[in-house]
Amino acid sequence: MNAIIISIGNELTSGQTIDSNSAYLSEQLGSLGIETLSHVTVGDDRAATARAIIAAAGEAQLVLVTGGLGPTADDLTRHALADAMGGVELVQDAASLAELEDFFRRRGRSMVDANRIQAMFPAGSRPIANACGTAAGIAARVGGATVYVMPGVPSEMRRMFAERIAPELPSGRVAIVRRTLCTFGAGESDVGARIDDLMARGANPLVGTTVDAGLISIRVASRAATPDEAARQADATIAEIARRLGDLVVGQGEHAMSAAVGMELRRRGQSLATAESCTGGLIGGMITDVAGASDYYLGGVVSYANSVKRDLLAVGQDILAANGAVSEPVARAMAEGCRRRFGADWAVSATGIAGPSGGSNDMEKPVGLVYIGLCGPGCEEVHRHVLPGDRSGIRTRAALTALNHLRLGLRMRLRTRC
Amino acid sequence: MNAIIISIGNELTSGQTIDSNSAYLSEQLGSLGIETLSHVTVGDDRAATARAIIAAAGEAQLVLVTGGLGPTADDLTRHALADAMGGVELVQDAASLAELEDFFRRRGRSMVDANRIQAMFPAGSRPIANACGTAAGIAARVGGATVYVMPGVPSEMRRMFAERIAPELPSGRVAIVRRTLCTFGAGESDVGARIDDLMARGANPLVGTTVDAGLISIRVASRAATPDEAARQADATIAEIARRLGDLVVGQGEHAMSAAVGMELRRRGQSLATAESCTGGLIGGMITDVAGASDYYLGGVVSYANSVKRDLLAVGQDILAANGAVSEPVARAMAEGCRRRFGADWAVSATGIAGPSGGSNDMEKPVGLVYIGLCGPGCEEVHRHVLPGDRSGIRTRAALTALNHLRLGLRMRLRTRC
Numbered sequence: 028m029n030a031i032i033i034s035i036g037n038e039l040t041s042g043q044t045i046d047s048n049s050a051y052l053s054e055q056l057g058s059l060g061i062e063t064l065s066h067v068t069v070g071d072d073r074a075a076t077a078r079a080i081i082a083a084a085g086e087a088q089l090v091l092v093t094g095g096l097g098p099t100a101d102d103l104t105r106h107a108l109a110d111a112m113g114g115v116e117l118v119q120d121a122a123s124l125a126e127l128e129d130f131f132r133r134r135g136r137s138m139v140d141a142n143r144i145q146a147m148f149p150a151g152s153r154p155i156a157n158a159c160g161t162a163a164g165i166a167a168r169v170g171g172a173t174v175y176v177m178p179g180v181p182s183e184m185r186r187m188f189a190e191r192i193a194p195e196l197p198s199g200r201v202a203i204v205r206r207t208l209c210t211f212g213a214g215e216s217d218v219g220a221r222i223d224d225l226m227a228r229g230a231n232p233l234v235g236t237t238v239d240a241g242l243i244s245i246r247v248a249s250r251a252a253t254p255d256e257a258a259r260q261a262d263a264t265i266a267e268i269a270r271r272l273g274d275l276v277v278g279q280g281e282h283a284m285s286a287a288v289g290m291e292l293r294r295r296g297q298s299l300a301t302a303e304s305c306t307g308g309l310i311g312g313m314i315t316d317v318a319g320a321s322d323y324y325l326g327g328v329v330s331y332a333n334s335v336k337r338d339l340l341a342v343g344q345d346i347l348a349a350n351g352a353v354s355e356p357v358a359r360a361m362a363e364g365c366r367r368r369f370g371a372d373w374a375v376s377a378t379g380i381a382g383p384s385g386g387s388n389d390m391e392k393p394v395g396l397v398y399i400g401l402c403g404p405g406c407e408e409v410h411r412h413v414l415p416g417d418r419s420g421i422r423t424r425a426a427l428t429a430l431n432h433l434r435l436g437l438r439m440r441l442r443t444r445c
Numbered sequence: 446m447n448a449i450i451i452s453i454g455n456e457l458t459s460g461q462t463i464d465s466n467s468a469y470l471s472e473q474l475g476s477l478g479i480e481t482l483s484h485v486t487v488g489d490d491r492a493a494t495a496r497a498i499i500a501a502a503g504e505a506q507l508v509l510v511t512g513g514l515g516p517t518a519d520d521l522t523r524h525a526l527a528d529a530m531g532g533v534e535l536v537q538d539a540a541s542l543a544e545l546e547d548f549f550r551r552r553g554r555s556m557v558d559a560n561r562i563q564a565m566f567p568a569g570s571r572p573i574a575n576a577c578g579t580a581a582g583i584a585a586r587v588g589g590a591t592v593y594v595m596p597g598v599p600s601e602m603r604r605m606f607a608e609r610i611a612p613e614l615p616s617g618r619v620a621i622v623r624r625t626l627c628t629f630g631a632g633e634s635d636v637g638a639r640i641d642d643l644m645a646r647g648a649n650p651l652v653g654t655t656v657d658a659g660l661i662s663i664r665v666a667s668r669a670a671t672p673d674e675a676a677r678q679a680d681a682t683i684a685e686i687a688r689r690l691g692d693l694v695v696g697q698g699e700h701a702m703s704a705a706v707g708m709e710l711r712r713r714g715q716s717l718a719t720a721e722s723c724t725g726g727l728i729g730g731m732i733t734d735v736a737g738a739s740d741y742y743l744g745g746v747v748s749y750a751n752s753v754k755r756d757l758l759a760v761g762q763d764i765l766a767a768n769g770a771v772s773e774p775v776a777r778a779m780a781e782g783c784r785r786r787f788g789a790d791w792a793v794s795a796t797g798i799a800g801p802s803g804g805s806n807d808m809e810k811p812v813g814l815v816y817i818g819l820c821g822p823g824c825e826e827v828h829r830h831v832l833p834g835d836r837s838g839i840r841t842r843a844a845l846t847a848l849n850h851l852r853l854g855l856r857m858r859l860r861t862r863c
Contacts, residue, residue, distance in 0.1 A: 040481045042471030043623075043653060043664055045463060049486070053460030063458045065493065068467070068484035075483065205459065216559040216579075219517030223559075226518040228491075235455050235489060235519040237462070238598060246456060301747065303726070307733025308719070311726025311747040318801055318836055320725070326753040328746055329719065329729040335744040335787065339757070369753065383736055413552050415577050418736055420600050 028061045031083035035094035040070040048093045060201045076107035084172035094179030096162035098141040109149035111169050117147040123154045155191050201250050204257035208245045209283035210275040211431045221271050232264045240423040282316045284430045291437035292323035300369035301327030302361040305379035309426040325369045340364035355409045362400030375433045376400035381418045397425040406436050446479045449501035453512035458488040466511045475621040494525035502590035512597030514580035516559040527567035529587050535565040541572045573609045622675035626663045627701035628693040629849045639689050650682045658841040700734045702848045709855035710741035718787035719745030720779040723797035727844040743787045758782035773827045780818030794818035795847045799836045815843040824854050
C-alpha cells in the first residue's frame with residue numbers, strides 16, 4: 028500500500044509554521060509497511076485543496092489530510108472534500124452534534140453557532156470522533172482511494188491517528204525497518220564511492236546518504252514480508268557498510284559521536300577533560316548530551332581570552348606571542364595543560380577562527396582554520412583543518428572534529444601512559 | 446508572482462527528517478511579495494521529481510527546488526530537471542569544475558571522481574555558485590516558469606538563496622514584512638493573554654506565537670503596498686508588544702538571548718565568565734554563538750566533577766559535603782569562585798540534575814532541578830528552578846535561564862563594584 032499526505036494551512040505555505048505532521052504520519056505509515064510517495068501542502072483554499080485531494084487519490088491508495096477542520100471561515104477542508112467526492116452536500120451528523128454540545132457543557136461553556144459546522148460532513152463520508160478537541164475527523168472514498176481527514180493540531184492529530192485510523196489500516200504485506208549509521212571524517216562523495224553498489228535505485232534494502240555539519244548519515248530502509256526479516260536484512264546491510272567504511276563509522280542513533288567517545292572511555296576506565304577556545308563550550312556540551320557522561324568526563328576550561336589560556340591552562344606567554352592563539356603549538360599546549368590541570372587520562376583542545384571576521388588576508392590563517400590538540404596515554408597529536416561553513420557551521424564542525432580525533436585516538440592507542 | 450516549493454529526499458518522505466527548508470523559503474518569498482501556492486515533497490526518485498517539476502511549472506511562475514544535488518547515486522535532481530526540460534543532456538561546466546577542484550585543494554583533499562557530477566548541468570541551464578559547499582545550484586526555464594534548484598543542506602541553501610537567487614527575483618505588488626520578537630520568563634498562555642487583542646485571526650499585522658525550550662517567539666507579519674509601509678506597521682506592532690511585555694522581551698533575531706547579554710556587557714565595558722555543571726558548556730557555547738563575544742567573554746570552567754568545582758572554582762569541600770553538588774550554596778560558591786578566578790566583572794553558574802536519572806525519590810531534588818548563581822557588581826543572587834522536558838530540553842532551558850538571569854541582572858544593576 029502507498030500513501031500521499033496533504034497538509035492544509037496558510038501558516039504552512041507562508042512559512043510561519045514548519046509542518047511536522049507529515050513527517051510524523053510518514054514514520055507511522057512506514058512502521059505499518061505503507062510507503063509515503065509524497066507530501067503536499069496547500070493554503071486555506073477550497074479549490075486548491077479539492078484539486079490536491081483528487082490528484083492524490085488518483086496516484087495513491089491512501090490519502091491522509093491534516094488541517095482546516097476548525098470552526099472559522101478559513102477552515103474549508105470539509106467543503107473541499109465534498110467537492111472532491113463529486114460535489115456532494117454537507118449533511119449534519121446528529122451524534123457528532125451531541126458530542127460537540129457535550130464537549131462544551133463539560134467545560135462549562137456554551138457552544139457558539141460557528142461550531143455547528145464541525146458536525147457537518149460530506150454525504151457518504153463517516154465522522155471520526157476527536158478525543159481531545161472539537162474537530163472531528165472524516166473518512167471517505169475518493170475515486171479508488173481511502174481518504175482520512177484529521178485536525179491540524181499535532182496532539183489531536185496524533186491521538187486520532189493512533190487510536191482511530193491506524194487500527195483501520197491494513198497492516199501492509201510489507202514491513203519496513205529503518206536504520207541510520209553515522210560516519211565522520213570523509214566527504215559524502217568519498218563515502219558514497221565506497222558503497223556505491225549498495226545505493227542503486229530501487230534496491231532492497233534502499234541505501235541513501237544525508238550530510239549535516241560533516242556528519243554523514245547513511246540511511247538504510249529494508250522491506251520484507253515480516254518485521255524480523257526486514258530487520259535481519261537491514262542489519263546485514265549495516266554490517267556490510269560498517270565493514271567497508273571501517274573507522275569512518277561513528278555509530279547509530281542520536282548523539283552517536285558523543286556516545287562513541289563515551290563508550291571507548293568507559294571501556295578503558297579512563298577520564299577526559301576539554302580545553303576550548305573557538306568552540307566556546309560546544310565540545311563539553313556535546314559530551315554531556317549523553318546521560319552518564321560524569322562517569323568519564325571531569326570537565327573543561329573555556330579559554331576564550333588568551334589570559335585564560337595562560338592562567339588556567341599554563342600555555343606559555345612566549346608560545347602565544349610567537350605563534351598566535353590559533354596555532355599548532357598553542358593547541359598542543361592547551362591539551363597538555365588541560366590534561367595536567369584536571370589530572371585526566373585524555374584531554375582534547377580546539378583553537379580556531381570561527382569568523383565571520385578574524386581571518387588573515389594572506390590566507391595563512393583563513394576563517395575556518397582550526398587546530399585540534401589531543402593528548403592521552405601514548406598519544407600526542409595536533410591536527411590542522413580548514414573547515415567550511417558559516418560561523419555556526421565551523422564551530423559545530425570543529426567540535427565534532429575534535430571528538431572524532433579523540434574517538435580515533437582512543438580506538439588506536441594501547442593503554443599505556445605517555 | 447507566485448511560487449511552488451519542491452523538496453527532494455527519502456529522508457523527508459519517510460519522516461526521518463522534518464522539512465524546514467520549505468517554510469524558510471516561503472517566508473523569504475513572502476517578504477519579497479511572492480505568494481507560495483504549495484509545497485511538494487517527493488523521494489529520491491527521478492521520475493517523480495521530474496513530474497513534480499513539470500506540474501509545478503505549469504501552475505506557478507516560480508519553482509524552487511531543494512535537495513538531491515549531492516555527489517552520490519541517490520542524488521538525482523539534476524537528471525530529473527534535465528528530463529523536465531524536455532530530455533536535454535547534462536553538460537560539463539568548466540568554471541564549476543575548476544571551483545570544485547579549488548574547493549578540495551583549499552582543504553588539502555583530492556577530489557574523487559564522484560564529485561565530477563556536481564559540475565554537470567542540464568544543457569540550457571545556468572550553474573549557481575555555492576559559497577560553502579560542493580553542490581552548485583541550477584537556474585533553468587521549464588515551460589513558462591523559472592526554476593531554481595538549491596542544495597538541501599539548510600545552511601548552504603539559505604546562503605545561496607539570499608546571496609544569489611533573491612536578488613534575481615522581481616519584487617511583488619504586496620510587500621510582506623516579518624518580525625520576530627523573542628521573550629523568555631513566562632508561559633505561552635501568559636504572554637498570549639497580554640497581547641490577545643493583537644492576535645485576532647486575519648488581522649494586519651498578523652501576530653502569532655510559537656514556543657521552543659521556554660523561548661517564546663512572537664511572530665508579526667505585516668502586509669502593505671510598499672516595503673516601507675509594511676515595515677512601519679510591523680515595527681509599530683512590535684513596539685506595542687514590547688511595551689506590554691517589558692522585561693520579558695529579550696530581543697529580535699537569531700541568538701537573541703546571547704546578543705542581549707552581549708549588548709549589555711559591551712555597553713558597560715564589563716567582562717563575563719561562566720561556571721557550568723549540568724549544562725556542560727552550553728552556556729559558553731551560546732554566548733560565543735555571537736561574533737565578537739571575545740570583547741566581553743573571558744571564558745569558563747566546566748566543572749562536571751566535584752573535584753573540578755573544588756580545585757578550579759574553590760568551592761569548599763565542606764559546602765559540597767553538606768549540601769550536595771546541586772544546591773544553592775554550591776551554585777553561589779561556583780559563581781563567586783569563577784568570578785575571582787577569571788577576574789571577571791560578572792560570573793554566572795549552573796548546577797542541576799539533567800536526568801533522566803539522578804533525581805531523589807523524595808522529590809526534594811527532582812530531575813529538572815537547577816540552581817543558577819549570579820555574581821557581579823552590586824549583585825549576588827541564586828535562583829532555584831524545576832525545569833520541564835527531557836535531558837536535552839532541561840539542559841537547553843537551564844542555559845537559557847542562566848543567561849536570562851544575567852540579562853536581567855545586567856539591566857537592573859548600577860555600575861558599582863560589590
